Amino acid sequence: MLIFQSPHNLYWLLLIPLCCIIYIYQTIRQRKKMAVLGNRDRIMALMPGRSKWRKHIRFGLLMLVVAALVLTIARPLYGTRQQTETANGIEAVVMVDVSNSMLANDVQPSRLDRAKLLVTNMVDKMKNDKVALGVFAGEAYPQLPITSDYAAAKTFIDALSAGMVTMQGTDIAAAIDLGCKSFTQNKDVGKAIILITDGENHEGGAEEAAKAAAKAGINVYVIGVGTTQGSEIPTANGPLTDANGQVVHTALNEQMCRDIAQAGKGLYLHLDQSNSAQDELQTQLKQLKQSSTTTSYTARNEQFQAVALIALLLLIIEACINDTKNAFFNKFKIFNK
16 A cells, blocks of 8 residues: 655645646736737747647646655655664663752752753663663652653653652662662663662662672662762752751762672762763763664555656656757657647
8 A cells, every 4th residue: 555654745736736727827818918919820820830739748747747756755655575673782770869968959950950961861872772760769669661762761851850759868779679670581681770879878788789789790880979078958948957957968978889889890980060970881881781682573665766766757858848849759749739
């Protein structure tokens, strides 16, 4: 069955009847002007080399060319073929800390916003990889199952906000455990958990969880966001305070981040205002084992080349036809009338 990949372009065919109306109108006007001068047959007898029908044939050919060009840009598809594509990629699970401490702005505009920018840039550079997204604070929750739909991934990244997890705290062990469960069953692909946190771990077991992930063939990379000097946590009502009314001060715990990354056979990177962490993370991910995935599907055959060739041939024929008679076309009587 013939279908068109860009059927909206077929609306340009409406130009053809419009051009025909204009052409007929102009032809009638010319005949009226000629009638003022005298008998049309006598006037045509004074121009024996002029053809009556040649210009009409040329106009008809031009309209066929326009129709063929419109069909070309509409991209006709007819027939099918079996297509096979092979893609190489890795699997990455990104776990983002969304505890209140990630609102601190010792990294501009805030720790969480800087983390979201890093993940968005990482997804933008993916081609055949798969990515999953989760969040954690006092608990860990999945946000996006592992997928190659990068547009959906960026939508979920944009929606990340502090307070998504009601239980406050920073349970890194729970985040690693959830990350390990988020991969596919493919054992021949490089897998990485990317933890983005300020390292203020309020629960135990983070290093043990990272070691278990490494034993399962999963590398754990830790992106530390914030500064070791730290800052207050801004809220709509001023700096965040604890139960005793004291202003909460949060700082990046780099040592804990390094220990977790080492246990997970990954790497610790400090996320600051530069792109160094982004570049190094991309370098590390490229070194992971890439799995080849072969996908077979049925594709329709493009036919626009044939239609474009017809348009070109019609245009050449139109260019070879003059408004006056000539000896070459004598054997084609219709052209010499």
